Amino acid sequence: MDSLYLYLTVGAGAAALVVAFLKIIWINRQEPGGDRQREIGKFIRQGAMAFLVREYKVLIIFLVCVTTLLAVLNRGSGKLAAASFVVGAAFSALAGLIGMRAATAANHRTAHAAGRGLSYALRVAFNGGSVTGLSVVGLGILGLTGLFIVYRTVFGTSADVLQETVIPILSGYSLGASSVALFARVGGGIFTKAADVGADLVGKVEAGIPEDDPRNPATIADNVGDNVGDVAGLGSDLCESYVAAVIGAMVLGAATRTPALVSLPLVLAGFGVLVSIVGTLFVRTREGGNPQAALNLGTMGAAVVMILLSYPIVRFLAPRSFSHGSATYGSDGIFYSLAAGLVGGILIGVFAEYYTSNRRKPTKRIAKASSTGAATNIITGVEVGMQSTALPVILLVALILLSHLFAGLYGISIAALGMLATTGIQLAVDAYGPIADNAGGIAEMTRMEHSVREITDRLDSVGNTTAAIGKGFAIGSAALTALALFVAFKETVGLETIDVTSPTVITGIIFGGMLPYLFSSLIIGAVGHSAFDMIGEVRRQFLEIPGLLEGKADPDYVKCVDIATRSAIRSMIVPGILAILVPPVVGLLGGVEMLGGVLVGTTISGVMLALFMGNSGGAWDNAKKHIEEGYFGGKGSLAHKAAVIGDTVGDPFKDTAGPSMDIIIKLMSVVSLVIAPLLIR
C-alpha cells in the first residue's frame, strides 16, 4: 500500500526538478543586459565556479577517505552505507551547483529587468532563487526515497529489517549530505565574509569609495561570495537539515516497530515538495505592488496548505494508534506534532525578526548606543544577542514537551520535519536575497540608472526580513533534528539510559559544550586571516596599478577571487575534519555513553551560540542601516562609524560561525549514528 505513496514521493521530487529545469530555461531566455552587465555577470559566474571546482576537489579527496573507512570498518552492510554516503554527497553537491549556476544567470538579468520595473525584476530574481529551493528539496527527497525503495526491496519491509538493516544503511545518505554541507557552509561562509570585510575596510574606510564601486578590486569577490556562501552554502545546508530531519523521523518511526511510520516522513516530505512548487508559482506582484506581500503569500500560504492537507495524509497512512516503549499514542498526535513544528518554526523566525529588524526596539537601542561610540555599540549588541536566546529556547522547550506529549519521541522528530516541510519555498526566498543583492551590485558597478538601484534595493530589503525567519527555521529544526538523531543514536547502540550524573556522561557533556566555541573560534579566525590576505591584495592593487583610483584602469578582480578562494578552502579543512573525527574518537576511547554526552553538550552550546551570534550579527547590521536612514546623525556621523564597526564584527558572527553551528550539531549526531554499529560490537 505505502509503496504507491513512496513512488508518488519520488514523483514529487522529480516534479520539483522538472519545474526547476523549466525555470532555468525561462531565466536564460530573459535579456542578459548590456555588454558591461554581461561582462560583470561573467566575472562573477567564473569566480563562483572556480571556487566550487576547487572546493569540490578537496571534497572528493575527503569523500574517498570516508567512503573507504565506512566500507572497511562497518563490515557487511558497511559497503551499502558507503554507497548511500556517496549518493548523498553527490546529490547535495549537485544541488549547490545547480542553484549557484541559476543564481549567477539570474543576477545580471535581474539588474536588467529592474530597468523595466519591480514586478518583472521580482520574477527574475525569485525564479532564480526557486531553482535553488526546488533542486535542493527535489534531489534530497528523490535520492532518499529512491534508496529507501531499493533497500526495502532488497532486504524486506518488516519492522526488524527496517530498524536493523535498512535505516542504518540509509543514514549514510544523510552523512554524505552533511559532509558536503559542512564544507560548503564553512568554506563559502569564510569566502564571502573575507571578501566583504576586505572590500569594506580598504575600499569604504581607507580609499573612501562607495560599496560595489568598480574601482575596488575586491568587489567582484564580494559578489562571488554572496553566491558561494548564501546560495550554494545555504542550499547544501538546508538540503542537509531536510535529509537529516527525514532520517531522524524514520529511525524513531522504526523504533515504534510500525513500518508505516517509517515511510510516513518520506511521504510528508514529498508532499511538502509539491506544496512548495505550488507556492513558488504564487510569488508574483503587479507593478506598484508590494513584493513583501508576494513573498509572504508564497511562504505563509504554503505553510497553511501544508498543515491543512497533511491531516488526511497522516490519517490515511498512519495506524490509528502506535506504541513506543510502554506508551501508546494516536495518529492524530502525529498531525499535531507536525503542525506544532511548523507553527513553532514560524514563531522562532518571528522572534529573530523582532530582535534584528531595524523597526524594532532592540536594534534601535543598538543604534542609539552607537552615538556614544563603538564600545557601547558592541556591548549593547552582545547584550541584545544574548537576550535573544531566551524566547526561542523557551519555545523549543515547549515544542519538545508538546510534541512528545502528542506522539512520543516520534512526535519530536515529526515536529522537526514539520519545521522543514516547506523548505522548498523557504529556501527559494532565502536564495532570492543574494540574487537581488548581486543585481544591485552589478547595477552599481556598471553605473546603471539610479532607479534601477532603487528597485534592487527594495527587493533586497524585502528578502532580509524573510531570510531572518528562514534562519529561525534553520536553527530550530537543527536543534530538534539533533535531538531526534541523538535519541536514534541511543536506540541504535542499545543503551537504556544515558545518566548525566555519571562522570563519563557529564565529562562528555562538558567537552561537547566546549566544541562549538572551539569551532567558532577557528571559523572566526579563518575569516580574520582571509580578510587580512584580501586587505593586503586590495592595498597592493591601489598602490601598484596606475590610474586605478581615478577610474582609468581596471583592477585585477580575478586575483582577489583567487586569494579568497585559496584562503577559504585552506581554512575549512581543520574545522571540517575535527567535526567528523570527534565522534569516532570519543566513541572508541570513551565509550558510547561519553559520546552521547558529547552530542548533548555540543547541541546545547551550538544552539545557544547560533542564536546569539546570528541575532547579534543581524541586529548590528540593521542598527547600521537604521542610522543610514538618517537617525542619530545618519551616514558619515560618528554614530555611523561606530555602527560600521559593529556591523563588521557581526559579519563573521551571523554569516559564517553562526550558521555553521547548525551543521556541526547535526553532522556530529549523524556521524555518531552511522558509526554506531562499530561501537557496539
Next chain:
Amino acid sequence: MDSLYLYLTVGAGAAALVVAFLKIIWINRQEPGGDRQREIGKFIRQGAMAFLVREYKVLIIFLVCVTTLLAVLNRGSGKLAAASFVVGAAFSALAGLIGMRAATAANHRTAHAAGRGLSYALRVAFNGGSVTGLSVVGLGILGLTGLFIVYRTVFGTSADVLQETVIPILSGYSLGASSVALFARVGGGIFTKAADVGADLVGKVEAGIPEDDPRNPATIADNVGDNVGDVAGLGSDLCESYVAAVIGAMVLGAATRTPALVSLPLVLAGFGVLVSIVGTLFVRTREGGNPQAALNLGTMGAAVVMILLSYPIVRFLAPRSFSHGSATYGSDGIFYSLAAGLVGGILIGVFAEYYTSNRRKPTKRIAKASSTGAATNIITGVEVGMQSTALPVILLVALILLSHLFAGLYGISIAALGMLATTGIQLAVDAYGPIADNAGGIAEMTRMEHSVREITDRLDSVGNTTAAIGKGFAIGSAALTALALFVAFKETVGLETIDVTSPTVITGIIFGGMLPYLFSSLIIGAVGHSAFDMIGEVRRQFLEIPGLLEGKADPDYVKCVDIATRSAIRSMIVPGILAILVPPVVGLLGGVEMLGGVLVGTTISGVMLALFMGNSGGAWDNAKKHIEEGYFGGKGSLAHKAAVIGDTVGDPFKDTAGPSMDIIIKLMSVVSLVIAPLLIR
C-alpha cells in the same frame, strides 16, 4: 576521635581571624600620608561604606523573605536550615565588610609607603589583602564547623543521621553565603564597571584628561568600585565557593555511609587555613627584590605544603577503604584527588595567564589586529576568548575522570576542595591587587611624586598575573563544586539516574543552558545603563561647575558615587531573584528530573561563558597595555584607540558578567539542594 580534629578546625578558623585582626591593627599603625591623601582615602572609604550599607539593606529584606520561606515550607528541620542560612549570610557579609574596611585603610597608607620604597609598600598592600583572605576563610570555616559540631551533638553522629538530618540543615549555611555572594558580586561588579566606563568615556576620551585625574568627578567612584567589586564582591564570592565546596564534599561523604568522610573535608579545609596563614607571612621582599617572586613563594609554597601535609591527615582520619554504591576505594585515592585538584587549579590558572598575558602570543595578536581598527580588535578578541575555553575544559574533563577513578564521586568533590584548600592566600593576593591599584589612583589624584606611581604600578602589574591564576581557580572549582552539588542533589531527592534522553531532562538542559546567556545579558545591560547615568552626571559637572576643568574647583565626587550605588543596587535585584527562583519553580512545575537537567545546562553554559568572557576581557585589557608599552604605534595611535574600545567592551565581560557565572551555577545548585526535601514529599 574526630571531634578533636573538628575542634582544632574551629581553632584554625579562630587563628585566621586573630591574625587578620593583628594585621588590621598593624595597618592602622602605619602612617596615613598627608592631608590630601587622607582626605581622598576618606572619600573612598565613605563611598564604599555607603554602597555596602545600601546593599546590605536590600539584602536584609531578601534574607527575611527567604528565611521565612525556608522555615515555613521545609517543615520540621526547616527552622534549623533557616538558622544556618542566616548564619551563613551574616558571616559572608561580615567577611566582605571586614575585608573592605581593611582595604580602604591600606590603600592610602600604601601610597604613602611607596614613598619609602617597594618592599614596605608591598607589605602594607599585601597585609591589607591578607585581611580579606584570612577573614573570609576564617569566618567561613568557623561558622560551618561550629554549626556542624552543634547539630552533630544535638542529632547524633551515625551515617543515617548525618545524611538525612545534619547535612540538609547545614546546607542552609552555604545558601546564605551564596545569596550574599550573588548580590555582592553582581552589585559590586555593576558599580565598579559603571564607574570605570563612565570615568573613562567622558574623562579620557571626551575631556582628554588622564586616568585618576582629580578633576574627573567619577574618579572617586572608580576607586570605590575597586573596593566594593574586587574586594568585598570577590571576598563573598570565594567565601561562597569555599563553603559550597566543603558542603558538597560532606554530602558525598555522607553518601558513602562513612562518618569520618563527612568530617574530613572540614578538617582538610581547616588545615588549608593554617597553611594559608603561614603562607601570608612569607610574602616579603627586600628593597630591590622581585615582588612577583614573593607572591609566588607565598602561593606556590602554600600549595606544596598543603599537598605534602594533607597525606598524613587523610591517612590518619579516613578509613583504609570505603565504598560508594558497588565500588570500593582506598584512602590514598582521596589524597590523590586532593592533589590533582590543587595541581589542576594551578594549571587552569596557567592557561588563563597564557591567553591573557601581554607577553604571550594571543594577546599580542589582538594588539596587532588593533592596527587595522576596532572591528578586527574585537573579532580577534572574541576568537581568542572562544579558543581559550578548550584547554581548561579538557583539563577539567581529565580531572573529573581521574578523581572519580581515585575515589569515586567523593573524589570529585575532594578535587574541588583541593582547588580551594589554599583560598586564604589566593584571596589575599587577589585582594592585594585593588589596594595597589587604589594606591596608584590616590598617588595620581594627590599629585605625589612620579616614583611613587612607578612603585604602585609595579605592585599592581604583579597582582594582575597572580589574579589571572586566581580566576582560574575560581571557575575551575565552581565547575567541580557545582558538579558535586548536583550529584548531592540527585542523592538527596533519591533519583537512580537522570536520563538525558528523556524529554523532561533534555528540555531542562536546554532551558538551563540558556539561563547564563540571559543573566549575562541582564548584567551587561545593567552596566550599560549605569555607565550611561554616570556619563550624564560627569558631563553635567564638567558643564555646570565653573573652573572644574581648569582645576580651580572641586567636582562633586559624592554625587557620582551615589548614582553608581543606586544604579547598581537597582540592577542587581532582577538577576538575583531570578537565580534563586528558577530552581523552586522548575522543581515544582517540571519535577526533580527537569530541575536536574536545568542544573547541568546552567553549569555547562555558565562555565563556557565564564571562561570566554573572563579570558577575552583580560586579553583585550592587556592588548591595550601592550600597545601602551610602545608597540604598534603606542599611546595615542589609531591602534591604541581601537584597543581602548576593546578594553571597554571587555570590562563588563571580565569583571561583572564573567565572575557572576561562577556564583550563579553554584547558587542554583545550592538552592536545589536546600529545597530538595520539599520536592520529594
